[in-house]
Amino acid sequence: MTKPILKPGRKNPQIRTVHPTLPPAYRSRKALGFTVAAAEGRFCLQRCDDCGKLTYPAREACPACLSMNLRWQDVDPAGQLIAETTIRTSTNSYFRERTPWRTGTVMLDAGVSVLAHIHGDVTPQGRVRMIARTDKSGKGVMMALPEKEVENMADDKQLRELTCDPKHRRVLITDGRSDVGQAMARAMVNAGAEIVFVGLAEEWRGFPGQAAMTEIANVEIVPLDVTNTTSVQECAGEIGGKVDILINTAQHTRPGGIMGRRDVVTSRDEMEVNYFGLMRLMQGFGPGMKARGADGVNSACAWVNLLSVYALSNKPDFGSTSASQAAALSLAQCFRAEMAGSGVKVVNAYHGPLEDEWHQPLPPPKVSPNRLAREVTGALQQGLEDIAIGEVAVDVRGRWQEDAGVLEKELTQIEGM
Amino acid sequence: MGRWDNKRQPYDSVVAAVPVSVPYQRFTPDPAHWWLARALGDLLRGAGLHPADIDGFTVSSFTLFPDTAVGLTQHLGLTPRWLDHIPMGGASGVVALRRAARAVQAGDASVVACVAGDANHVDSFRNMLSSFSRFAQDASYPYGAGGPNASFALLTDYYMRKYGATRADFGRIAVAQRANARRYAPALMQEALSLQQYLDARPISDPIHLFDCVMPCAGAEAFLVMRADIAAELGLKTVKILSTIERHNAFPDDPVQDRGGWAMDKDELWDMAGINPDQVDFLQTYDDYPVISMMQFEDLGFCAKGEGPAFVRGHDLEISGSFPHNTSGGQLSVGQAGAAGGFLGLVEAIRQLTGTASDTQVKGAKYGVVSGFGMINYDRGVCSAAAVLAKGSQ
Incomplete structure (x- = not known):
């Protein structure tokens, strides 16, 4: 019978942090x-x-x-x-x-x-x-x-060793202002996380659900604005050494493609959060997590990117956001390569349109924040690295895996033609 | 066995001679080339030959990279008209013997030097394991990287459950070999070993314990295969090849290996030899782990399948015993010098049948059997081979 693992005590700073080593990594191309x-x-x-x-x-x-x-x-x-x-x-x-x-x-x-x-x-x-x-x-x-x-x-x-179970681990949710961020925080607490840091930009602005969030004993609100390099660096300096799982919930989604916009202001905002924000987080928190990939029961173990499934192939009515998501996906691939050797999994969770205000005109099925949180939690408990959440994401990713070229033609053809 | 009938030709007018063992060392900085050169030199000096007299050459080595037998010809000043490189690990010795014998018999070569040797630097073993084969890299090394210890632990566990073998049964093999090794000066392990010490040893990969494992080391082995008339002219003591078999990837659908290719070919081995197992004076098995020696007792026909445990309980496996086995101590006590391990039993058999085995000599040895087993490509040894040898030349 497996003995339950116990909550680790406070780390003794005089004891060496176990250096991440790897099981044999070479595989043939077929394998x-x-x-x-x-x-x-x-x-x-x-x-x-x-x-x-x-x-x-x-x-x-x-x-x-x-x-x-x-x-x-x-x-x-x-x-x-x-x-x-x-x-x-x-x-x-x-x-x-x-x-x-x-x-x-x-x-x-x-x-x-x-x-x-x-x-x-x-x-x-x-x-x-x-x-x-x-x-x-x-x-x-x-x-x-x-x-x-x-x-x-x-x-x-x-x-x-194969999973990223949140039990006894410390989690950072990068943006708690959204329903997704709050659902994710609750799910992590329920999964046994020791503490859930919830990032909040512009703290002086309140947000719906704030009271309920702050009431949860294991939740700690921390100032974090992914569009601000200093803010990310300060947050990483404060808690970076004790983040075992990072879930990036910061997303900026707006409808529209290229010619419907007269300038790049909105697109720049999308990139500022979805791409540069991600990069700031990687630069701020990546090195600390990379060093702690074998640090006992609460080792650093997972970095979760929530990505629109249209990162794989552009959806023109959200065309500019899709482009920023594609940039984020490409960055995540680079990050996987740079984190290789640490034992920290970079998890890409592809989702379809969320049940939120910015996807309001789209028809169902859409993904509720609770479902997104539940499936990300399950993926961490099971140790998965690539997941599709919701019917749309499963469908689009399946078609992309089958034939990326055909999917592009399907997504970009004029309606009704 | 196969689709077509197969009438084997006898090995007429071909002999093996000049057994050479270069004493093993645990670690040395010398490369494989050094060991192979030393063995070849001893071989030539032992036969009274010059490099130019060697017109056939075969090499087995894991650590010769980036060279092969080709590079060695230039390195060692040989100009052979027949050249082979045999990467079959523990089956290399018998395979070298049978290939060389046919080349000599057909006139493609007159005198073939068969050489095997490997270096052992401080980190050689780990490097070899991590790049041993594609299947190992893809599908066995990532599971604990236990190397052959773990692979053979699974075979041993399966065999023990299926046939009721106990650790003490395997212990009898290891303990008898240690007793034999104490009469073979070059063996690296000379301390007496009792069955109790065997049983009390630390676990390595359950049910494999310390004295089930061979110790990697550096060393080389060699022998000549040549025309009988040339051997006679040189005044060499010789050994006759009565029969040989070779088989690869036998029984691929067995879920865990509990038999080797010998089981496919043993009837042919004895038919061609014209003797039966009762007439054999000693057996040299490939003993990377005792379970494999036990399988060879069964699969070569010395006892029935599953009777290996009873066989070792019923026989004394020491040099002077009822069933002399691995008379120089085998790899378990001499050490495993890479591919030379595949030559160890054959070279000792040639010593036995030429009456030159000195302290390990089995009295009156006339017939001997050598078997080889090699290459854990994924979860089992792929290569198997065996030869029946006899004293004399014709």
Whole structure:
């Protein structure tokens, strides 16, 4: 039975902060297909389009018929543990610091045996269900969990290396003025966060929900204006060393594209928040989080970007905002590269139109702030890196993955033609 | 087994000779080239030959990069007309023997120097593991990076559950080998080992404990394969090749490896040799872990599948015992010098059958079997090979 992890005490400044090290990070190009699926939490194996054989590890050709048409496809994650070991010595620094480490061979019901990390509550020879996640190196791995939920399951030492569970962690919500920011703060408190810092620009201006927010014991309002470099630097100086999860809720969304606007004033405001604001946050909080990626139970573990799904492909009636979101996505990719090595996950949560005043003219379905907060919380608890929230985001991202070129043609064609 | 009938030709007029073992060292800064050169030099001096007399050359080494056998010809002053590089780890020795034997038999070469060796620098082992194979990089190294210890722990765990083997059964293999090693001066591990010490050792990757593991080291092994008439002219003591087998990626659908390619080919091995397992005077298995030696007892036909545990309980595996096994101490006690580990048993077998094994000599040894096993590409050893050898030349 997994023991619940305890709330860590105050950090002893005389004790060394554990330096982030990584599990083996190199993968072949084909194997990166598994990582892409793992980032979304999908358990996939290659299946041969021609003969149907399921195969693993990643291959260039089918070992049954030598077809070149292998595709990563979702596979039944049920299986049985048929051999196991507890590794007590490793040649890799990351694992050396974390032994004993349980791994094993799982025979999938789908007919393939695989090596995997094994949850502590899986019984020898027991039934398991597999998950695919990215590990601290950002690469996909498999882990076998008990078939059914068990007590304190998420607190398993090896599983927690794959997840970004808010439990006992300290969270910064960068903008608490919006409904999204407030929903996110409540969700983090409910998920067991030790403290939730909520950023607020222009504190002298009150906001709806302020009283309810300040009443929550674990919430602390902090001055933070993402459009102001000094403000971001001061906030990072104040709390940057104790932010384990950062969720950027600051967004500036306005309808309109190019020629409907006479100048770049509104577009500049969008960029100021959605792009430069993000960059200021990354410059202010990134280095501190990067250094604390292995800092115990409340290590830095996740940076969450809330991105319009139209960052992937422009939606002309919100065309200028889409452009700023595309800029933010590109920056997030750069940030992922710069954070690699820290073990901190950069989570991109794509959402469709929100149920807020700026999307009022759009038809449903739209994403409520509570749903957005709930799904981001779930993604952190599960350790996902790429998620789509809401029907529109799932649909648009699915079409983008299928054929980005076709999606662009669809989104940019004139209505009714 | 295959689609077409297969009539094997005997290895007429070909012999193996001049067993060479360059004493191993735990760590040295010398590169693989040094070890291979030293082995080749000992081989030539032992045979009374000059480099120009060698017209065939085969090399096995993990640490020769960026060179291959090609670079070594220029480096070592050889001008062979037959050249091979065999990257099969623990199966390299038998595979080198059978390839060289056919080349000599067909006249493509007259005298083939078969050499294996590896360096061991302070960080060599970690570097080798982290880039061993694509499947290992993609799908086994990220799971704890336990290396072969973890891979064989899974095989051992599976085997123990399926066939009821105990740690003490594997201990019998390791303890007997240590006793043998104490009669082989170059073995790196010379301290006596009791079954209790074996059982009390610290766990490495459960159920693998310390004395189940080989120690990486530097070293080299070599032998000659040549025309029988040339050997006679040089006055060399020789060994005859009765039969050989080789198999790769056998039983790919077994969920965990509990048998090797020998199980596919053992009938052919004994048919071609014209003897049966009872006539064998000693066995040299590839012993990177005791479980693999036990599998070889079964899969080569010395006992039935699953009877390995009973077999080791019923036999004395020491040099003077009822079933002499890994008579120089095997890799478990001599050390694992990379690809040279794949030659260790074969070179010792040639010593045994030429009556030059000195303190490890099995009295009256006439027939010996050597088997090889290599390359944990992902979750199992892919290569297997074996040879039946006999004393004499014809």
